Amino acid sequence: MKMAASCVCRAVLSQTLNRFRSVGRDLIRISALHRTHLDHSRESVTGKRSACWVKISRHESGRNFQNSQRGGGGVLWAAVAFSLFSNSDEDQRDEAQRKEDEMILLLKKAKLSLIRGQLQAASSLLHQAVALAHQTHNNQAIIYTYSLMANLAYVQGHLDQAEKLFKAAMSFMLSGGTPQDDNAVIEMSLKLATIYAEQNKTELAEHGFRFCMESLEAKLDKQKDVPAEEHTEEQEALRKETRLLLGLCLDSRARYRASTRHLNQAGQDYLNALNICRQEQGETHPQTLVLMSDLATILDLQGRHDDALVLVQQAMDLSRSAGHPDQHVLLGNLAGILLHKGQLDDSVRFYQEALSLARQAGDQEAVDRIQEGLKEVKKRREEEAAEE
Template sequence: MAAYRAVRAVLCRTQSGFFGPAGLRRRCIAVQNFSVMSQPEAGARSTCLIARSTYGRFRRNVQTQAGVLWAALAFSLFSSSDEDKRDEAQRKEDDIVLLLKKAKLSMHRGQLQAASSFLHQAIALAHQTHNTQAIIYTYSLMANLAYVQGQLENAEKLFKAAMSFMLSGGTPEDDNAIVEMSLKLATIYAEMNKAELADHGFRFCTESLEAKLEKHKELPAEEKTEEEEALRKETRLLLGLCLDSRARYRASHHRLNQAREDYQNALNICRQEQGETHPQTLVLMSDLATILDLQGRHDEALVLIQQAVDQSRAAGHPEQHVLLGNMAGILLHTGRLEDSVRLYLEALSLARQAGDQEAVDSIQEGLQEVKKKRSQSKEEAAG
């Protein structure tokens, strides 16, 4: 469960769904997950490039660029006729792979300084041997590491460096891997309060993916192979992640109508591609309910969050306490204080069982808010 929470925090340091007025958490995607660029491994946070959770945020059905790059490293990229040179090249490539494995293990253990050291050794060796695939993958990991350490400007430079190598190598600008990195850059700009760059980045991602999907629709039936269908699904799920990420960004800037539209579209994608009871479908239902609640549409929000909670109980959703906390907050806003307390307490128990201290703290804040509401009601009645 700790690993899940780490991955969720990748795309933003706040989560994308609120628990009550104090904002129990805004569930991040991370982002979780429509797709993943690298393996979600870190201590306090994940080094996953565009991920959210070990079982969600749409990642399961998305081909990962990290997997492609890692597979490329498994084969020698050198073809010299000189056996000694070939052996030396293979040895250096093996050294790169070993350094990357050590870096990823260090990230998993939360040993970020050690991970940084291994990655710097790996990138030096990758440049020395002109191993482009290794350069791209290592820059991606370095960018993730810089991101989780709060070094946003450094992370920006490293992501751009990785993208530059990909583009110069012939990767199309609308390739899903480029879009994924562009999405990460957009989230970085959002955190740096560079609104114009963030807006441009999110727009590039969504428009690029929508255009690709339109092209797929125009393909003749005989050209819609299994491979093409897999690419279509991957692209659509990545579009869902982009919409989800932009919804959180827009909500943070109080652009609630736009956020609601993005959440609704992301939810539609998840329902169609992942199913009605998929964990991420339920998360997005909760996110959308949060926006409706913030807009004062409490009855609509309550219907939606009730559906999510009911389905989460039936499916054994791993984070029922998150959904229950959201519902408790909405009930609080409708004035149903006793029902709110009941769900907050249930959520608190589940959060403690899950070892989710962040949720525990925030749920307790929600309970304090209920207490204030009760006191205000008594004072008004007495007055």
């Protein structure tokens, strides 16, 4: 049971690690729900079931009846009683199977609704699924569905509801024997810290980030003590997963620190996250490029425009060669830095290129931000003309 729960926790954790990315000050990002795995097999949600039924054939019943005529009635009644209990048990199993199948169907429908952007429909379907999970006392399914509901509530901006759902999921995980330093528990703790940061609950946010960082660093220190020749594939996968989660924590804390204008600390967190991403995912990985752009944004805010420009141009060159899916985001950052440097013509050129790509990608929020940047360029030009 504990192993099955751990598998579900891993599925929940993979929702974050597969999208190890940044949400920088001026950037639009992919929502957490893009990585929800709603189409798990039945075994991954509920665990394997055995079906061992005992049935009494008509021939056997007749023989038992003959035996009862010769004083063997006890055998008949035992068989009849067993048959009745077996049928009852089978009915219960059939009902449990029906509810399980219905729950899986609801999760699949919820996934389809999310893909279509029908968030209210997805929320309704997930509520129905979690009700079935409670009816069947399926803690693994409860944890899994609560985590999806929490992510959805967060995306919808319902922070109080998201907080309660994450706490509920964590409660079921911990009561089921999941260790407090399990990566899935830490990942949910990180989401709670992010929620507290958005709610301006400074003490809770800082405590949450500190717990996540210290727990992950302690795990990585323990893993270093294991001789290289004793490392298994599973241990290596866990090491990489833990480092990526540490990178995500650094990324999240950097955003929080930037929002509170602690730019030096934010820059250090971004740099550490960038180093982890480079080492684990490679120089041209989309997340590496996003982190380079985010770090450039911090440098720009610190007035280090030349350093910021070098870094974001490097990210742009790599993104073009690698076919980065969010080039318009990087171009927008590049245009903003050029604006701050006073290179207005170059800024407009890159803003327009970013605008075209953002429209092609259907990224309306990025479109809005780029248009704001173009308005700022226009304002700067008018100010310069007035001074002349």
